[in-house]
Amino acid sequence: MARLYEEKKVVLESMTREALFREARQLLEEGGWKGMTMEKLANLAGVAKGTVYNYFKDKNEVIYFVMDRTLEPVLTYIRQIDINAENPEEIFTRVLKMICEGLYEDRFLIPAIVRAINEDENQTPADHEKKSISLWEIRRFMQTVLQKGTNKGQFKKMDPQTAEAVVHACIMGTLRELFVGNLDLDSEEFTKAIADFIYFGLKGRQSTGS
Amino acid sequence: MARLYEEKKVVLESMTREALFREARQLLEEGGWKGMTMEKLANLAGVAKGTVYNYFKDKNEVIYFVMDRTLEPVLTYIRQIDINAENPEEIFTRVLKMICEGLYEDRFLIPAIVRAINEDENQTPADHEKKSISLWEIRRFMQTVLQKGTNKGQFKKMDPQTAEAVVHACIMGTLRELFVGNLDLDSEEFTKAIADFIYFGLKGRQSTGS
Amino acid sequence: MARLYEEKKVVLESMTREALFREARQLLEEGGWKGMTMEKLANLAGVAKGTVYNYFKDKNEVIYFVMDRTLEPVLTYIRQIDINAENPEEIFTRVLKMICEGLYEDRFLIPAIVRAINEDENQTPADHEKKSISLWEIRRFMQTVLQKGTNKGQFKKMDPQTAEAVVHACIMGTLRELFVGNLDLDSEEFTKAIADFIYFGLKGRQSTGS
Amino acid sequence: MARLYEEKKVVLESMTREALFREARQLLEEGGWKGMTMEKLANLAGVAKGTVYNYFKDKNEVIYFVMDRTLEPVLTYIRQIDINAENPEEIFTRVLKMICEGLYEDRFLIPAIVRAINEDENQTPADHEKKSISLWEIRRFMQTVLQKGTNKGQFKKMDPQTAEAVVHACIMGTLRELFVGNLDLDSEEFTKAIADFIYFGLKGRQSTGS
DNA sequence: AATGAATGAGGGTTCATTCAT
DNA sequence: TATGAATGAACCCTCATTCAT
Numbered sequence: 001m002a003r004l005y006e007e008k009k010v011v012l013e014s015m016t017r018e019a020l021f022r023e024a025r026q027l028l029e030e031g032g033w034k035g036m037t038m039e040k041l042a043n044l045a046g047v048a049k050g051t052v053y054n055y056f057k058d059k060n061e062v063i064y065f066v067m068d069r070t071l072e073p074v075l076t077y078i079r080q081i082d083i084n085a086e087n088p089e090e091i092f093t094r095v096l097k098m099i100c101e102g103l104y105e106d107r108f109l110i111p112a113i114v115r116a117i118n119e120d121e122n123q124t125p126a127d128h129e130k131k132s133i134s135l136w137e138i139r140r141f142m143q144t145v146l147q148k149g150t151n152k153g154q155f156k157k158m159d160p161q162t163a164e165a166v167v168h169a170c171i172m173g174t175l176r177e178l179f180v181g182n183l184d185l186d187s188e189e190f191t192k193a194i195a196d197f198i199y200f201g202l203k204g205r206q207s208t209g210s
Numbered sequence: 211m212a213r214l215y216e217e218k219k220v221v222l223e224s225m226t227r228e229a230l231f232r233e234a235r236q237l238l239e240e241g242g243w244k245g246m247t248m249e250k251l252a253n254l255a256g257v258a259k260g261t262v263y264n265y266f267k268d269k270n271e272v273i274y275f276v277m278d279r280t281l282e283p284v285l286t287y288i289r290q291i292d293i294n295a296e297n298p299e300e301i302f303t304r305v306l307k308m309i310c311e312g313l314y315e316d317r318f319l320i321p322a323i324v325r326a327i328n329e330d331e332n333q334t335p336a337d338h339e340k341k342s343i344s345l346w347e348i349r350r351f352m353q354t355v356l357q358k359g360t361n362k363g364q365f366k367k368m369d370p371q372t373a374e375a376v377v378h379a380c381i382m383g384t385l386r387e388l389f390v391g392n393l394d395l396d397s398e399e400f401t402k403a404i405a406d407f408i409y410f411g412l413k414g415r416q417s418t419g420s
Numbered sequence: 421m422a423r424l425y426e427e428k429k430v431v432l433e434s435m436t437r438e439a440l441f442r443e444a445r446q447l448l449e450e451g452g453w454k455g456m457t458m459e460k461l462a463n464l465a466g467v468a469k470g471t472v473y474n475y476f477k478d479k480n481e482v483i484y485f486v487m488d489r490t491l492e493p494v495l496t497y498i499r500q501i502d503i504n505a506e507n508p509e510e511i512f513t514r515v516l517k518m519i520c521e522g523l524y525e526d527r528f529l530i531p532a533i534v535r536a537i538n539e540d541e542n543q544t545p546a547d548h549e550k551k552s553i554s555l556w557e558i559r560r561f562m563q564t565v566l567q568k569g570t571n572k573g574q575f576k577k578m579d580p581q582t583a584e585a586v587v588h589a590c591i592m593g594t595l596r597e598l599f600v601g602n603l604d605l606d607s608e609e610f611t612k613a614i615a616d617f618i619y620f621g622l623k624g625r626q627s628t629g630s
Numbered sequence: 631m632a633r634l635y636e637e638k639k640v641v642l643e644s645m646t647r648e649a650l651f652r653e654a655r656q657l658l659e660e661g662g663w664k665g666m667t668m669e670k671l672a673n674l675a676g677v678a679k680g681t682v683y684n685y686f687k688d689k690n691e692v693i694y695f696v697m698d699r700t701l702e703p704v705l706t707y708i709r710q711i712d713i714n715a716e717n718p719e720e721i722f723t724r725v726l727k728m729i730c731e732g733l734y735e736d737r738f739l740i741p742a743i744v745r746a747i748n749e750d751e752n753q754t755p756a757d758h759e760k761k762s763i764s765l766w767e768i769r770r771f772m773q774t775v776l777q778k779g780t781n782k783g784q785f786k787k788m789d790p791q792t793a794e795a796v797v798h799a800c801i802m803g804t805l806r807e808l809f810v811g812n813l814d815l816d817s818e819e820f821t822k823a824i825a826d827f828i829y830f831g832l833k834g835r836q837s838t839g840s
Numbered sequence: 841a842a843t844g845a846a847t848g849a850g851g852g853t854t855c856a857t858t859c860a861t
Numbered sequence: 862t863a864t865g866a867a868t869g870a871a872c873c874c875t876c877a878t879t880c881a882t
Contacts, residue, residue, distance in 0.1 A: 009861085009865095009866085012866085013866080016866090016867095034851095037850080037851065037852085038851080038852060038853080039850090039851080039852090047866095047867070047868085048867060048868045048869055049852095049853090049868085049869070049870095050853090050854080050855080050867070050868055050869060050870095051866075051867050051868070051869095053852095053853070053854080054865090054866060054867075058852075058853075059851095059852070059853095115325060146412075154413075155412045155413060156406075156410070156412065156413060158403070158406070158407075158412070161393065162393060162395065162403050163407075163412060165384055165387040165392060165393045166380060166383075166384050166403065166404070166407045167412070168383065168387070169379060169380055169381075169382070169383020169384040169385075169386065169387060170376060170379055170380045170383065171379075172379070172383055173376075173378065173379020173380065173382055173383035174375055174376050174379040175379075176379065177375040177378070177379060182375055183371065183372060183375045185372065193368070193369075193372050193376065194376070196366075196368070197368075197373075197376045197411060198411050198412055199411045199412055199413045200366070200410065200411040200413060201407060201408050201409045201410040201411035202356075202365045202366065202368070202373060202377070202408055202409055203364075203365060203366060203409045203410060219841090222841095223841090247875085247876065247877085248876075248877060248878080249876075249877090252844090257842075257843085258842060258843040258844055259843080259844060259845095259877090259878090260841095260842065260843055260844060260878090260879080260880085261841075261842055261843070261844095263877095263878075263879085264841060264842075268877075268878080269876095269877065269878095429862090433862095457854085457855065457856085458855075458856060458857080459855075459856090462865090467863075467864085468863060468864040468865055469856090469857090469864080469865060469866095470857090470858080470859085470862095470863065470864055470865060471862080471863055471864070471865095473856095473857070473858085474862065474863075478856075478857080479855095479856065479857095535745060566832075574833075575832045575833060576826075576830070576832065576833060578823070578826065578827075578832070579823075581813065582813060582815065582823050583827075583832060585804055585807040585812060585813045586800060586803075586804050586823065586824070586827045587832070588803065588807070589799060589800055589801075589802070589803020589804040589805075589806065589807060590796060590799055590800045590803060591799075592799070592803055593796075593798065593799020593800060593802055593803035594795060594796050594799040595799075596799065597795040597798070597799060602795060603791065603792060603795045605792065613788075613792050613796065614796070616788070617788075617793075617796045617831060618831055618832055619831045619832055619833045620786070620830065620831040620833060621827060621828050621829045621830040621831035622776075622785045622786065622788070622793060622797070622828055622829055623784075623785060623786060623829045623830060624786065624829075624830050624831055624833065638882090639844095639845085639882085642845085643845080646845090646846095664872095667871080667872065667873085668872080668873060668874080669871090669872080669873090677845095677846070677847085678846060678847045678848055679847085679848065679849095679873095679874085680846070680847055680848060680849095680874090680875080680876080681845075681846050681847070681848095683873095683874070683875080684844090684845060684846075688873080688874075689872095689873070689874095842882100843880105843881100843882080844880100844881105844882105845879105845880100845881100846878105846879085846880090846881105847876105847877100847878085847879075847880105848876105848878105849875105849876105849877105850874105850875090850876100851873105851874085851875080852872105852873100852874095853871105853872085853873095854870105854871090854872080855868105855869105855870100855871100856868100856870105857867105857868085857869105858866105858867085858868075859864105859865105859866100859867090859868105860864100860865105860866100860867105861863100861864085861865105
């Protein structure tokens, strides 16, 4: 009865949300935090300004939504990994590869998001964690993997938190270099360069391919 | 005749510029890009708002000035190095150490500056180069050193531009992790962690100390 | 047949209206005109926003409804008074007491309502009369009582309309002083102070108690 | 030298401030708090929106400024009274008359201001005191006068704070009745009605004229 | 060179009301 | 009658920049 109506409604809502996501992404890629104004977003998504606020509490929530959506595939991936059963180094390699490839696709988006998060006044990690669960779940996962790998002697002795932070810095920063045009690599080259560096640094032997 | 007047003028100007630098730095550290408004800057420096525009074309130029000033010691240092006479790896090690230690002192300033640069609409490296000469001179220097070291077989085979970008990403990103509080290292720990990672990555042997 | 349905409907409607009254009152007390938003009201009353508009033409009507409901006891009381049979002064005293005591209970509500009425664009009394019948019926009643009392020589010669207005001003204004915290009296003190003042002013002899 | 320039500047500033005051007053009279928008104010005063914010921190400050300006004559008047040398009752009578006459002129403004103050979130008297010094200085003055008069037996025994509050309520409330059109008195009638009531209430003997 | 009042585009956000279902 | 997503006008406020003096 009202069933069809309900279904339609859900579809419509989802369409609006999707449109908002799509356009927010686009605007963030193009102009970063300042480039995405709620007005532009509404216009591009074809809704009134007020409607945006029916979907997102405020501008920050838009950003966090875009980020979570973007990280979703990685999140889904790591969630199905049995961290105790598998080899930490192998997990690390696979996830790293996935992250690099995924983020490469979004290389114009990520720096904008990072910047946007920075502009948020609530600067403490705890606050971020509340708002962008995905990012922190992924990072904690990587820390755990590094920890386990270190315990098994697969990685050199290093505080896993520091290690993860440096790895994270490496990936995000290099992404940013691509973004601003200081570097020009394709997805494969990027992934390989990151892996090479992360495993062996400047001096260690070359990794044996992607 | 007007000699003394000229001298006075130079001194006064220099004092104003210095005051502006000092306060801009302070404001950037405290509140980032958004925290530094031209009004606050003028008030703290003890001049009128309009006067700031006699010293800097716009807000961006203030940022670039702060950055250049901050990087000045490193710049001075590398300028006196004879890149052809000395051992590339040794140079790299020394400069890396200096950079790490210097930036650690400014760890609250750097992210603000990076953000500020990002907000500039002219995103091409060419534009940056025009505006923040120091940063690019340093980076180009490091590239050259890496190139030379690679040629000598001191570093593994890797495109020096990519290598430098990754190294840069590593340093700046880890700095940012310190800034946002995800990481808590003192200057020495930071410098060592960076060096360890940059030279040998996650798997290579530990470096033999700071 | 449809009788039961009709009855049910009436009951349900009345329940909704009651819930809306209750929550509107609460919201007005807590946050005044601005504190009561149609959304909050709907949520608290457990209906959809649009439903509120089935019960009330607009926000103003909600306010008027709350006011009328609040004044209902006084209205009921005065309606059963035979203004021609009883002593005007005695009536006045009794009703004044009732009003003071009643309004004291609602001292956090009344200022909000007064403000709300003020914000209505239709400022003429005629309009108010249409919307809040209770208030004007009470005020007209008081005017008549004062008129009769004045005719009997119980009150000093004074235009009854003016007299009533001043009395009204006195009560409502003092209530407001309680509300904003400039004054701190309990119900009895308030009632007595008002009566004392209204009967004898600053100089006349003290009234002989509540 | 720059003297003339300075003078001109002062004049111009004062002209802008004056224009802002005039138009703010007008807008408040016409439409109350909500009727006065910063945009309308700027347009009417012939300046840019931002300029208003060079003169007033925010909308509230505009209101407080208008209020203080409006109360200035009364304030000036009471400040030159030697409260210890003169007869309290006479002082009270004179000041009351002045207040009534002054406020009568502003009868369209006062309710708007009162409302505006109410809408301010900082509801405590202490906060008001900080912001609208005039009002509270006047009210404290009246309290003191009432206190002294009561001590001398000129007024009946009553807590001076309560007494002042009731008097205040009476004046402001009756003003409001004029404002909304429930009452129609000229200045003299208003002043006399208030005095009559305040001194002798409904029952006491009539005062002997203005 | 120094001043600082004026500018005004632009931003984020709110919320009473409408209307298709 | 109930729903609640959509609306969009309105609002307050910020701040980099200009320019007459």
